[in-house]
Amino acid sequence: MTAAKQSITELYDLIQSRKSQPVSGSYTDYLFTKGLDKILKKVGEESTEVIVAAKNPDDAAFILEVADLTYHVLVLMVERGISLDQIATELASREGKMSRLKERDKINKY
Numbered sequence: 769m770t771a772a773k774q775s776i777t778e779l780y781d782l783i784q785s786r787k788s789q790p791v792s793g794s795y796t797d798y799l800f801t802k803g804l805d806k807i808l809k810k811v812g813e814e815s816t817e818v819i820v821a822a823k824n825p826d827d828a829a830f831i832l833e834v835a836d837l838t839y840h841v842l843v844l845m846v847e848r849g850i851s852l853d854q855i856a857t858e859l860a861s862r863e864g865k866m867s868r869l870k871e872r873d874k875i876n877k878y
């Protein structure tokens with residue numbers, strides 16, 4: 769497993785454990801206690817921050833905002849009971865579909 773895959777999986781598992789075994793004072797626990805609307809608000813805010821940072825040449829700021837958004841999306845997935853494997857399966861199912869669509873577009877051009 770690559771470092772990126774491993775760290776996302778580990779973070780997802782940690783977030784999931786915060787849901788099943790709440791740790792008082794934990795930010796993740798705070799989000800789960802507040803509930804879905806609060807998590808959605810954070811995902812919205814963090815998405816906007818990613819958009820703003822992407823327009824700035826400062827890579828460090830952009831990376832920080834993408835990391836914040838990633839964390840909050842993982843919290844949202846755990847809240848909704850969606851696993852990383854379910855997302856991976858959906859992405860994998862597009863592989864063939866996307867190349868078929870590209871082929872169809874090529875054919876339609878001529």
Ligand SMILES: N=c1c2ncn([C@@H]3O[C@H](COP(=O)(O)OP(=O)(O)OP(=O)(O)O)[C@@H](O)[C@H]3O)c2ncn1[C@@H]1O[C@H](COP(=O)(O)O)[C@@H](O)[C@H]1O
Pocket residue numbers: 782786791793794795796797810835836839
């Ligand atoms: N990756 C993160 C992470 N990214 C961002 N954040 C928190 O997200 C918040 C975003 O900052 P904001 O200023 O937007 O929000 P805020 O004003 O602090 O809070 P709000 O009142 O707006 O909700 C900060 O408090 C960050 O600490 C995170 N909090 C936790 N994690 C990871 O989650 C794991 C579990 O953390 P705890 O649940 O806190 O133990 C740890 O390993 C952390 O690495």
